[in-house]
Amino acid sequence: MSVSADSTSADAPPAARPYDPFIAAMGAVATGVTVVATDGPTGKFAQTVSAMCSVSVNPRLVLVCINSRSPINEAIHANGTFTVNVLGSQHDHVADTFAGRPWPGKDPWDFSCGEWVPAPSGSPRIRDAVASFDCTIHQVVEAGTHQIYIGAVTDVETHSGDPLIYSAQTYAKPLPVPPSVFDDYPGSGPTYRKHTKETTK
Incomplete structure (x- = not known):
């Protein structure tokens, strides 16, 4: 595990913030970490996003939530395409x-921090992302402080590796958990069917 970099001075005390049980509870949620990126006439932009999920398999749709204050919103609307990089x-x-917290020697939102290649739409794609979805805008919904983008997936690329996880202000990667055992229920535990011709009919 590695702790995310803090953008405040080591000598400055953290700013006091009123306790919010909703924020505290959401901080305990483990999420994947994605970077949404777009490129076009308005320029190249990217934003770290933790709120991402699949919506539909047919048609292929994914969902991301981006704070309305982020400058990437205007670019996505203008370009009409974006990638979601896991x-x-x-x-x-x-x-x-x-996320605007660059490491020493780097600038925020600096594309030199990774190896980027163009997706078929022209939007930037991280070359070795665990998964990358190239999308066109299917629908945009404004909800509270965020813009919800539903993207129609036009191209998918995957690579081996452990996905990055974020929880309690800390980065981590998945570890297998042995199944629970209950003495009163011999043989209990998950069962997984193999994908065979018989089971997929």
Whole structure:
């Protein structure tokens, strides 16, 4: 595990913030870490995003939530396309850079922090992302402080590796958990069917 970089001075005390049980509870949620990126006439932009999920398989749709204050919103609307890059455990510095917390010697939102290649739409794609979805805008919904983008997936790329996880202000990677055992229920535990011709009919 590695702790995300703090953008405040080591000598400055953290700013006092009123306790919010909702924020505290959400901080305990483990999420994947993605970077949403776009490129076009308005320029190249990217933003670290933890709120991402699949919406539909047919048609192929994914969802991301981006704070309305982020300058990437205007660019996505203008360009009409974006990528959703699922970060691997080696990409903690990429996550911090595009969250506005660059490591020493780097600038915030600096594309030199990773190896980027163009997706078919022209939007930037992290070359070794665990997964990358190239999208066109399917729908945009404004909700509270955020813009919800539903992207129609036009291209998918995957690579091996451990996905980066974020929880309690700390980065981590997945570890297998042995199944629970209950003495009163011999043989209990998960069962997984193999994908065979018989089971997929």
